[in-house]
Amino acid sequence: YALQGSRWRVKALTYKISKYPKRLKRSDVDTEVAKAFSVWSEYTDLTFTPKASGPVHIEIKFVESEHGDGDAFDGVGGTLAHAFFPVFGGDAHFDDAEQWTVNSPRGTNLFQVAAHEFGHSLGLSHSDVRSALMAPFYRGYEPVFKLDTDDVLAIQALYGKKSTQNGNGLNPTSGGAFPRTTQRPAFTPPRAPRDDVICKDPKIDALFNSAEGQTYAFKGNKYYKLTENSIAEGYPKLIAEGWPGLPGDIDAAFTYKNGKTYFFKGTKYWRYNGRQMDGDYPKEISEGFTGIPDHLDAAMVWGGNGKIYFYKGSKFWRFDPLKRPPVKSSYPKPISNWEGLPNSLDAALQYTNGYTYFFKGDKYYRFNDRTFAVDSADPPFPRPSAHWWFGCKNTPSSTGVDDHQAHDEASEADRSVMSNSA
């Protein structure tokens, strides 16, 4: 998926249909439009309230030809509708020359097109995932509508997961999304005093989110389950016991949209479905991940576009399994393209709360996908991983900054960034 770069600062949005189509009943249009909005509110805390008059966030119009925005419609077929991103107002325009229909294989299905356009109104760009609602092409009437995982990930990247959502929405293969378990882990002082090897030496091998939403850190032959601001009780445990067949000293790991977790070490990789090896592994990286080097430093699925990024030394590679070749000829590129990141990373963690985290040595960097740079914050990045991620006692939170003040300012900085949008 692709995010345009703006979003609404509020989750309670209003809309009105200021010009109805010629050939449909108003009540049908009202119903279909409400249903189209509900596609997005089902997976987020967004709410959409219709208004008959007055200012609204999203104005909907059925118009023909030139209609005042300089982007004229083209009659039957061709362009069906367009919508403006939040930063441009969020309005959605539908070409009234089309034969808009409801629950019919004839004409153009209003619900499907409206749901797509409202995706733009909320900040989503076109996706290159063909099955996604946000793919640009109209696929014809689909009597049973199901939002693609790609769309769910996209909208949740902007507005977060629905707070009341139960577990069944989390299966990436069934239209769900990865849960946001890695919300900034340590804005409150660490509570659990830890006396463990990870506190003495916080350098880690790999970090990843499981499909179930747990975040794990791998170090040597042990793994740690992370809580919001520390390490879960009873950890570390042996990797060989948690993921039977997997060796220690892993180089990199990530969980892909298919819910499978990939581990890399040396020239080989392993694929797991949950805690079970998913077939005959290990396999050679050069076979399963053509174009990606051996002996990786880090890997992640970047929330900015859902593609897989690999890091090694001073270079990075972008891997798209849907493309041939999966790595474009323009790669590798220098890590310096990621403003503020050092070379020779240890680990990278998939974006879930608007940020991507990179780890090197005993420190971590918070990367802002919107500014495409390591965040400026107080205390500054890099920050010590032991304090902020692993809840270690008697470890510094920063250098030369009062702890209490640092926490407050960091929280404030995060909040302002999260709401910094249209």
Added chain:
Amino acid sequence: VQSGPVSTTTQAEIYLSQFGYLPASARNPANGGLLDANTWTKAVQDFQSFAGLNVTGELDDETMRLMSMPRCGVRDKVGFGTDSRSKR
């Protein structure tokens, strides 16, 4: 603004510029603007890549068929679109 099937290079050119694969100047073929072969091939490849087609750079039947499909009028987030990223 174009409607209907894409069956010629000129129509494809308009389509590719309309949806952000070619610069806006290519949108009006009457202005005499010439596209170099690389730019054209790259634009077709970008479209094919985005649309999940075989990336050949050739304006083949499958590519034109997809260009002829009804679609959303918002530009795809590639190339010359106003929303394209300046830095990745």
